[in-house]
Amino acid sequence: MTIAPRPHPDRRAVLRRALGISAAAGTAGLLGLSAAAPASAYSWSRTLSQGSSGADVTELQIRVAGWAAGSAQQTYVAVDGAFGSGTTAAVKRFQSAYGLSADGIAGPATQSALNALESSDGSTAHFDFSEFSSHDGAGFTGGNVSSTQVKENVRRLMYKLEALRKKAGDKAVTINSGFRSTSYNASVGGASNSMHTYGVAADVVVSGLSTLSVYKLAETCGFSGLETYSVSWQHVDSRIQYAYGSQFWWWEDGVV
Numbered sequence: 001m002t003i004a005p006r007p008h009p010d011r012r013a014v015l016r017r018a019l020g021i022s023a024a025a026g027t028a029g030l031l032g033l034s035a036a037a038p039a040s041a042y043s044w045s046r047t048l049s050q051g052s053s054g055a056d057v058t059e060l061q062i063r064v065a066g067w068a069a070g071s072a073q074q075t076y077v078a079v080d081g082a083f084g085s086g087t088t089a090a091v092k093r094f095q096s097a098y099g100l101s102a103d104g105i106a107g108p109a110t111q112s113a114l115n116a117l118e119s120s121d122g123s124t125a126h127f128d129f130s131e132f133s134s135h136d137g138a139g140f141t142g143g144n145v146s147s148t149q150v151k152e153n154v155r156r157l158m159y160k161l162e163a164l165r166k167k168a169g170d171k172a173v174t175i176n177s178g179f180r181s182t183s184y185n186a187s188v189g190g191a192s193n194s195m196h197t198y199g200v201a202a203d204v205v206v207s208g209l210s211t212l213s214v215y216k217l218a219e220t221c222g223f224s225g226l227e228t229y230s231v232s233w234q235h236v237d238s239r240i241q242y243a244y245g246s247q248f249w250w251w252e253d254g255v256v
Contacts, residue, residue, distance in 0.1 A: 042115055048106040052083040060087065060106050062156050063114045065241075066163020067093035068222030072255045076222035076241045079156075097166055117162050124158040126165055132157070132178025132202065142181030144197040144244075150179055153199035153242065160221050160238070161202065167217045168206050176233050177203040193245040195225055200244060201237035203227075216256055228252040 046052075048060055058081040065077045067090040077090045088104035095102040098113045106114075117125045132154045133139050140150040157178075165173050180188075180196040195201035206214050215229035218236050227235030230253075239245050 041118060041120070042111075044106075044108075044111040044115075047108070048083055050083050050085065050088045050104065053081055055081060057081045057083045057087070060091070060114070063117070063159050064090040064094045064163075065156065066160035066221040067091075067097070069220045072216065072219035074224070074249050074251065074255070076224065076238070079241070094163075097163075117159070122155055124155075124162050126173070127158040127161060127175070129154060131175040132199070134179050134181045134184050135177070136181055136184035136187075138181035138184065140179055140199065142183060143179060143199065144182060144193065145199070150199035154179060157200060157202060157238070160223065160236075161204065164204075164206070164214075164217055164221050164236075167220065168209055168214070171209060172207040174205045174207070175202055176205060177201075195237035195239050195245060198242070198244045200239065200242055201225065201235065203233045203235045205233050212256070215253065219251070219256065224249050226251045226253070229256070 042059060044056060046056070048057055058079055060083070061077050061079045061081075064087070065079065068075050068077050068086075070089075070093060075086070077086055078084070091106055091110065092102040092104045094100075094113075095104075095110055100109055100113060119125060119128075121129065123129050129140075129151065134142070140147040140154070143150050145153070161173055165171065177196060178201075179199045180190065180194065182192070182197050185194050185197050186192070190196065204214065206217075209217075210229075211231060211234050212229040214234040215226060218226055218234060221236070222241065223236040223238060224240035225235065225237035240247055240249065
């Protein structure tokens with residue numbers, strides 16, 4: 001069921017001040033956040049399929065989270081270490097996008113494709129941690145969770161954005177705003193529980209695409225927070241999936 005969005009009358013002005021750039025340019029969720037450490041050159045030790053469970057399944061879910069749906073749908077891939085039907089469907093979509101046999105089984109070929117999206121520092125192939133650091137020079141410190149947790153949240157966000165990028169035809173994605181320290185967030189008039197202060201939100205621009213087009217793609221990527229497409233960037237966040245802040249679906253323009 002789609003829940004009517006709540007008004008955010010000052011948000012766009014807040015973001016314009018925060019960006020300073022041209023317009024063109026519950027408990028189970030928290031447990032899931034600590035289930036897997038950041039991974040680079042991840043060592044998959046077995047083939048994973050529906051019914052599998054464990055930390056390697058958690059890592060798989062992190063990496064296919066952006067393939068939550070095939071069309072606009074308010075849903076996400078549970079990051080709980082249990083390989084269920086939602087994970088199977090996401091794996092199939094990932095496999096199809098990367099030219100693999102879409103059987104929903106994460107074997108060597110699928111795992112190799114997943115690892116090709118890694119960078120050696122734990123970031124991903126097309127995104128760097130530096131792109132998401134707070135604009136006040138705080139890095140990943142001073143948020144509403146620890147810097148370690150922020151960095152892990154950002155890593156998970158990167159994989160969703162990799163899916164968005166792939167769905168956009170591999171067009172470049174610019175990060176206008178990622179993590180914000182609480183002090184920086186307050187200085188630009190942001191809400192005290194802004195998803196940016198947890199590292200689960202980003203404001204993005206996709207080269208050559210309208211914000212409406214990006215909004216439509218983001219509707220398939222498991223994001224529970226989407227700002228209106230009437231502005232020149234697209235806000236995306238995972239507020240519900242990781243049990244942060246207000247626990248309601250906020251797709252400001254509804255399902256498009």
